[in-house]
Amino acid sequence: MTRFSISSESAEHISALSDGQLPQEQLAATLEALLAEPNAKQAWLTYHVVGDVLRSAELAPTPSDLDFLARFEQRWAQENGSGSVRTHGVGGFGDMGGAVDHGTGFGAQHSANAGVLRWRWVAAVACTVLAGVVGLGLSWDTPDARQASVAPAPENTQTLWVSSEEQGVMVRDARLDELLAAHRQQGGHSVLQMPAGFLRNATYDGAAR
Amino acid sequence: MSTESRTLDPDLLLVERVVAGDQKAYGLLVMKYQRRIQRLVGRMVRDPDLVEDIAQETFIQAYRALHQFRGDAQFYTWLYRIAVNTAKKFLLKIKHDPTVSENFFASNDEDETSWRKDEPIADETPETVLAAKEIAMVVNAALDALPPDLKQAVTLREIDGLSYEEIAEVMACPIGTVRSRIFRAREAISAKVRPLLEKQTGKRW
Secondary structure, three states, rough: OOOOOOOOHHHHHHHHOOOOOOOHHHHHEEEEHHHHHHHHHHHHHHHHHHHHHHHHHHHOOOOOHHHHHHHHHHHHEEEEEEEOOOOOOOOOOOOHHOOOOOOOOOHHHHHHHHHHHHHHHHHHHHHHHHHHHHHHHHOOOOOOOOOOOOOOOOOOOOHHHHHHHHEEEEEEEEHHHHHHHHHHHHHOOOOOOOHHHHHHHHOOOOOOO | OOOOOOOOOHHHHHHHHHOOHHHHHHHHHHHHHHHHHHHHHHOOEEHHHHHHHHHHHHHHHHHHHHHHOOOOOHHHHHHHHHHHHHHHHEEEEEEEEOOOOHHOOOOOOOHHHEEEEEEEEOOOOOHHHHHHHHHHHHHHHHHOOHHHHHHHHHHHHHOOOOOHHHHHHOOOOOOOHHHHHHHHHHHHHHHHHHHHHHHOOOOOO
16 A cells, blocks of 8 residues: 555556556556545645656645645636536546545635735726726716706616717716816816827816816 | 556546546546646736636636547646646736736746746745655655665656656666556655645545
8 A cells, every 4th residue: 555545556557657658458547546535635735746846846835726726626627617526427527535634724724815806806907997987088987967858878888978068069977077076175186297189088178167 | 467568648548547537537637637737827917816727717717628639649748738828818907907017917928938936936835845846855755765676767768857767777677566666666756755745635544
């Protein structure tokens, strides 16, 4: 019996398989054992860790490395809309099973961080959208619009308000006005020497100037 | 034990299993290549969450494209290109995000070979660095402690990349003996490494 609680013969077969040197007649049984038994997978992983580390110390595993497959399974399950990691009827990607306990130690820690990562991406997307809104002068739907000259909006688009002022017809946006007011408070034009046309329009504030 | 041996690429065998519908076989490929892919991505990107995200996305992309892998090249070569392309796409997307600092990027070079090779890996903490170094030290110490024939066999295989046939020729012994020596060497080294891996996972193996 080996350190991995599998027979020496099985372990030797796994070792030979990892080198592509397993005889054909032993292949099927070895693969079946490897795919079904957590201890066999441990041997597979450990033999590869040994080989990788002999070639490069950089490849020595960290705790995060050892739990990667479990996180990968979770992500796969989420992306494929499955409530369970077991898809395709063959038991998922088959992490170490009971051999790596995801309820304790580093396993639990990384599972807890999965939600944080999702929210970081949501925040990044929200910031990008906000930057686009400020830059292009798209409007947000607010209850205190000054004038309404609104063309029938197709579904799922923003509504714009048009005001007629001395300088001509200007599409106004209450939310943009808020942001511009905050910008002026911070010191006005800070980047461009000569505002481009659309920026001139964006800073248009009618009677306030 | 049969002395007949035939070189069967284990990666190709596993790919064939996956394409045939056995998803668990893909898990073995992930286990085998995950560290290499993360180290590769870690040389391109600083943020540890993004490194993880790109590595995961790499394996997802590879899984979805597995039916296209014909075995013309080594599986890892194919996977490597997917990782680099995935990372580049992520970086391109983020580069156009005005809220992201320039410090986010490891390098402005298009060529991945010039990326940050000598800097710490993105997700390293002092504890993980120490844990990984300890494993590396134990592996090398265990190698040095092996009987000469086992040490030579596993060194020729793992470090020099010789085939069993070539090793048999170098060591003037049958292929079956080569296979046995390599296995015993791996077992001996694994015996020293296993407690450290248990410590890292917090679980007894």
